[in-house]
Amino acid sequence: MNVLYQNPHEARLLFGRGFRAGMDRREQKKLAAKNEKEIRDEIRKKDGIEEKPEEAAAQKLKEEAADLYDTFDMRVDRHWSDKKLEEMTERDWRIFREDFNISYKGSKIPRPMRSWVESRLSQELLRAVERAGYKTPSPIQMAAIPLGLQQRDVIGIAETGSGKTAAFVLPMLTYISRLPPMSEDNDAEGPYAVVMAPTRELAQQIEDETVKFAHYLGIKVVSIVGGQSIEEQGFKIRQGCEVVIATPGRLIDCLERRYAVLNQCNYVVLDEADRMIDMGFEPQVVGVLDAMPSSNIKPESEDEELDDKRFTDNLYVQCFNATGCGATC
Incomplete structure (x- = not known):
């Protein structure tokens, strides 16, 4: 007015x-x-x-x-999805982690992978991933696979159905593929890797997922769960296998009865470790770890280990939980 x-x-x-x-x-x-x-x-x-x-x-x-005044003139950089890997800045990685709700705790953390092509997996595993129908990695896979490929100790927390199994299976198979193949000389020394799960159903699901990728690398997978003949399972292990997927109770039974040994096992995965401890399997898990040679134990200082790059003779433990982990590791 x-x-x-x-x-x-x-x-x-x-x-x-x-x-x-x-x-x-x-x-x-x-x-x-x-x-x-x-x-x-x-x-x-x-x-x-x-x-x-x-x-x-x-x-x-x-x-x-x-x-034509664009974002460059406004001092606003391109989005990380429009950049090549070598063009990514610290700000881009921060935005990337925020976009996928990825958070870390630890030192000398490697960058997460943005796609399967950038994962540094072998061509055989990449073909297996493609045939399995995995188009893009999930957040837990983006964060955990680069850590697993460095053979780092990992505790991964993600919701159920987020792809945790592939997040530990792919680095595990990569590690095993670098070791000597199983033969008559070393098959009696036990597997190279052990995956423990709290229930038989979960162990069988992990076995199906692992076989789906291990098939292309010629890696043999054996499951040890309750409800089946322990003698037959022990016989399968003695025939030689690189990966054993087991429930803690049945695995400790096999070890106590001398059906299996873990003399050359350097890789341990505890799937749903929080649930496993809640169900009272902590003594069995500790017993399995004690069955491995003490020479495989990693040094107390992880920074010292990373600086020296002493990876081949150490024990790697990875835990993948669906909820927050209250365990002291």
Whole structure:
């Protein structure tokens, strides 16, 4: 209603060298170029000076630049999904972790993988992943697989159905593929890796998932669970296998009856470790770990181990939980 507010003053900020907050910068840039042209035309008209061709060309370029004013001019970088791996900055990795709700605790953490191509898995495993129908890795796989490939101790927490099994199976198979194949010389020394699960059903699910990938590497997988003949299971282990998937109670029975040994086992996975402890399997889990050679135990300082890169003779323990872990490791 007030005449004073019918024609509000528009600030002209030094021909586009300044901007007002809360407004589209591209529109401000175009408006500044338009205002500059109007002012120059007004000055020329007043002084009776005609516009030179080079000035007209420069003004046209300025208008085109204002029209194409993009995020680079606004000092806002491209999104991480539009960048190559070598172009990623620390800010991009922070945004990436926030997008997928990935958080870490630890030292010298490797970067998460953005896609299967960047995972540094072998070509055989990548083909197996493709045939299994895994299009893009899940957040737990993005975070845990690079750690597993470095043969680091890992405690992974993610909800049920988020792909935790593949998150520990793929690094485990990569590690085993670098070791000597099973033969008559070493098959009596036991498997290279042990996966423990709290229930028979879960152990069988893990076996199905592991076989799906191990088949392409020629790695043999044996499950040791209740409800089946312990003699037959012990016979399968003595025939030689690289991976044993077991429930803690049945595995400790096999070890006590000398059906199986773990003389060369350097890789242990505890799937749903929190549930396993809640169900009272802690003595059995500790018994399985005690059955492994003491020479396989890693040094107390992980930083020292990472600096020395002493990976091949150490024991690697990975826990994957569906909920928060209250265990002291």
